[in-house]
Amino acid sequence: MHFQDWLETPQGYYVLQWALHKHELLLADVFGFNAVQVGLPRYDFLRGNRMPFRFHCDESGLVDVRAVPGHLPFASQSVDLVVLPHVLEFADNPHHVLREVERVLVPEGQVVVTGFNPFSLWGVRRRLSRHPLADPPWDGRYISVPRLKDWFALLGFETRGGAFGRYAPPFRQEKWLNRSRFLEAAGDRWWPYGGAVYVLQAIKRQAGMRLVTPTWHDRKARAKAMVAVTQRNGQ
Template identity: 50%
Template sequence: MMTAFSNWLDGSELGRYLLEREQAFFDRSVADAFGYRAVQFGASRHDFLRENRIPWRARIGEDGEVGVVCDAAQLPLDSRSVDLLLLPHTLDFNAHPHQVLREAERVLLPEGRLVLTGFNPLSLWGGRRLVQGARRPPWSGRFLRLSRLRDWLELLGFERADDAFMCYAPPFNRGDWLTRCRFMEAPGERWWPLAAGVYGVCAIKRQRGMRLITPRWQLARPAAQLVTAGERRHAACQPHDETL
């Protein structure tokens, strides 16, 4: 399904409208991320890592346009091997979105960054999905609620660093109508962000707390008491018991 979604991004006015805003979101979210390895899963035709300076960067996914073809629910990556992981609408188009997040938690290093986007069901975009049906992308996506996603991330030990909202225009597939509705972007971002068609989440994998177990040290021997010179002479004058 990710391949069909990528085709929609490139081949429709609405897809290009979405792509423009998501590219800006990813550019902001990855610009200050550091480390040694960065991975983007899905939407491989578009470089959402372009503003990042991590030396080793890779794009993997389900389509044949990438060097590594795999399922997001079974990433071919070592545990704790990635500093930055991007999932553009990966949860929307995978049969096991919670497992995808589990894999993200597994492959990320502690303090590693997860950046993802998803469709908001509580929006005009979600309304069109209900009316039109879910036969083709992007309407065939899962459209997960942001509140549910936040709960999953918290259970997996992620701390949300930033939430973003975008695409406030009605989901028309005509460029002229989308242009006319651009006035909705600024007031939407200010007054009703939760009604945006798409949300973006940036989260940090925190190291789970460890309980330190300290050894039971032996009780220290009591310190020797100070004895004055007078007491020492008095003790010397006392008779000593002798055992014959």
């Protein structure tokens, strides 16, 4: 089973609903011209954002831009926002993926990462699994928030915000997940760092640099040029 197929199971949809809602809240006030979603092309994590040019990037042929996460076909400092929904934990070299994101982001550009929390009931389920590398989502290499923040700092990102969510045990049946809904409010209040998944938002900073923003018309022209390039690459 592919991870995207797992997201359509009751267990996966339970996680997906929360992540999509959090992206809508986080991205509503992120402005610019070019936004890129890497991975999970069936789901629109950019739907709450209002940038004029939004691209979906994946290895499949059913996207705007066909590419692997570690080699994004965008010019350096050409993208305002990159979202990585469950990309890093399934990447062979997650730190390289973040370096590539840092390359394509403009100064003050933003990245939003979604991942599974290893310090949760779901993380415990993965560690106790007899075959942890066999089926999604247990075949991923979960990255903790403190570790991800360290990676951000090394690449010159400043963590801006984020959230944990989904506190029910990893039940497979929808009825048990529904019966555990009361844990959401309790988890947010009493053990917020124990959520099954997290969303973390960071901004690309460049120390000692005075940011000179191009005029609106110049940036719009550059954004349109990138549209033409990515469309040719996606053919």
